[in-house]
Amino acid sequence: MPTLADVVARLEGWYPPATADSWDAVGLVAGDPAQPVRRVLLAVDPAPAVAAEAVEWGADLVLVHHPLFLKPVHGVAATTPKGRTLHTLLAAGCALYTAHTNADQAVGGVSEAMAHALGLSEVRPLVPAPAPARDVLVTYVPQDAAAVVRAALAEAGAGRLGDYDLASFSHEGTGRFRPLPGAQPAIGAVGVVEEVPETRIEVVLARRDRARVVAALLAAHPYEEPAYQVVELADPQVATTGTGRIGVVARQSLGEFAASVAAALPETAGGVRVAGDPARSIRTVALCGGAGDFLLDTVAASGADVYVTSDLRHHPASEFVERGGPALVDVAHWAAESTWLPVVAQRLQEAFGAEVTTRVSEVRTDPWTMRL
Numbered sequence: 001m002p003t004l005a006d007v008v009a010r011l012e013g014w015y016p017p018a019t020a021d022s023w024d025a026v027g028l029v030a031g032d033p034a035q036p037v038r039r040v041l042l043a044v045d046p047a048p049a050v051a052a053e054a055v056e057w058g059a060d061l062v063l064v065h066h067p068l069f070l071k072p073v074h075g076v077a078a079t080t081p082k083g084r085t086l087h088t089l090l091a092a093g094c095a096l097y098t099a100h101t102n103a104d105q106a107v108g109g110v111s112e113a114m115a116h117a118l119g120l121s122e123v124r125p126l127v128p129a130p131a132p133a134r135d136v137l138v139t140y141v142p143q144d145a146a147a148v149v150r151a152a153l154a155e156a157g158a159g160r161l162g163d164y165d166l167a168s169f170s171h172e173g174t175g176r177f178r179p180l181p182g183a184q185p186a187i188g189a190v191g192v193v194e195e196v197p198e199t200r201i202e203v204v205l206a207r208r209d210r211a212r213v214v215a216a217l218l219a220a221h222p223y224e225e226p227a228y229q230v231v232e233l234a235d236p237q238v239a240t241t242g243t244g245r246i247g248v249v250a251r252q253s254l255g256e257f258a259a260s261v262a263a264a265l266p267e268t269a270g271g272v273r274v275a276g277d278p279a280r281s282i283r284t285v286a287l288c289g290g291a292g293d294f295l296l297d298t299v300a301a302s303g304a305d306v307y308v309t310s311d312l313r314h315h316p317a318s319e320f321v322e323r324g325g326p327a328l329v330d331v332a333h334w335a336a337e338s339t340w341l342p343v344v345a346q347r348l349q350e351a352f353g354a355e356v357t358t359r360v361s362e363v364r365t366d367p368w369t370m371r372l
Helices: 004-014 048-057 081-091 101-105 110-117 143-155 207-220 254-264 293-300 314-322 333-338 341-355
Strands: 027-030 039-043 061-064 095-098 121-128 134-142 169-177 194-206 228-232 242-253 273-275 281-291 306-310 327-331 357-360
Touching: 004 027, 004 061, 004 095, 004 341, 027 081, 039 048, 039 341, 048 061, 048 081, 081 095, 101 110, 101 242, 110 121, 110 242, 110 281, 110 333, 121 281, 121 293, 134 143, 134 169, 134 207, 143 169, 143 194, 143 207, 194 207, 207 228, 242 254, 242 293, 254 273, 254 281, 254 306, 254 327, 281 293, 281 333, 293 306, 293 314, 306 333, 314 327, 327 333, 341 357
Parallel strands: 039 061, 039 357, 061 095, 281 306, 306 327
Antiparallel strands: 027 095, 121 242, 134 194, 134 228, 169 194, 242 281, 273 327
């Protein structure tokens, strides 16, 4: 039976907490990492009604997008909505986990899920996340010591590539050197040219780990003065993660596209608002799950024909339209982000199989209930 720690480890592999914005509050909010997890309820908001649904269904974990405690609090009494949510879950032994801005940017995250829900193809980040800086370390080791050195480099963090570790390349050759007076060679004698069967080892490492990896090499290498080089890799600028998404749809009018957006998203009282000529031709679509007016300048320079997001304010939207930029489609915040929930549910099912059951919450936490 998977534990909460097992599920959290998988979630944080998909949506690393380190990629969340500095102001955000993500990760495990409540729960014992050792407790078993059989049922996971997924929701956009950690609302009291969602907590009640989780308890009624017998969930062991509630996975939400929005943080329960984004701002510091001085108490969690059940006299407040947030307090009631937490007390309801804890009383039932149900854990709570948040993936917010770290889930916005990720592959399989909120904006990407929304892009696929709206039928976009050729999807890529609107604002690509910078790739982690990487190096390649090359060293030369006596063949009988190669396995030990490779293990030490891996222990220090080298050789990790995506979902893989222990990655390295080796090639056999001959090393030559002559120990000079004052040397204390592990192999050979002072003043004598020595030839040694050696293994060339190459490993990729995160640049932030450079000092630790080099220190591990020097500690594990049998030579008094090991030869090695560290080469900085260029950023390939092929980002799969980042803020927002941009892609294409079959060419259609703005009116037709807006209708397809309304049909693809859950119905809400607020509906879908459109700014632009209904007859305008639409091919390239930019979008951002959640509140996205902070990207308006980026969208204006992106070549998009339309921008789909939520919570657009009057003045920024008005000025954007007056500048002659892309059309705007404003959708409900909850509706846009709810497209992510079935994606995560499916990933969890694929990861844990029949041992874990997932369910997307049936509670609509969009705050608007009526439109006149």
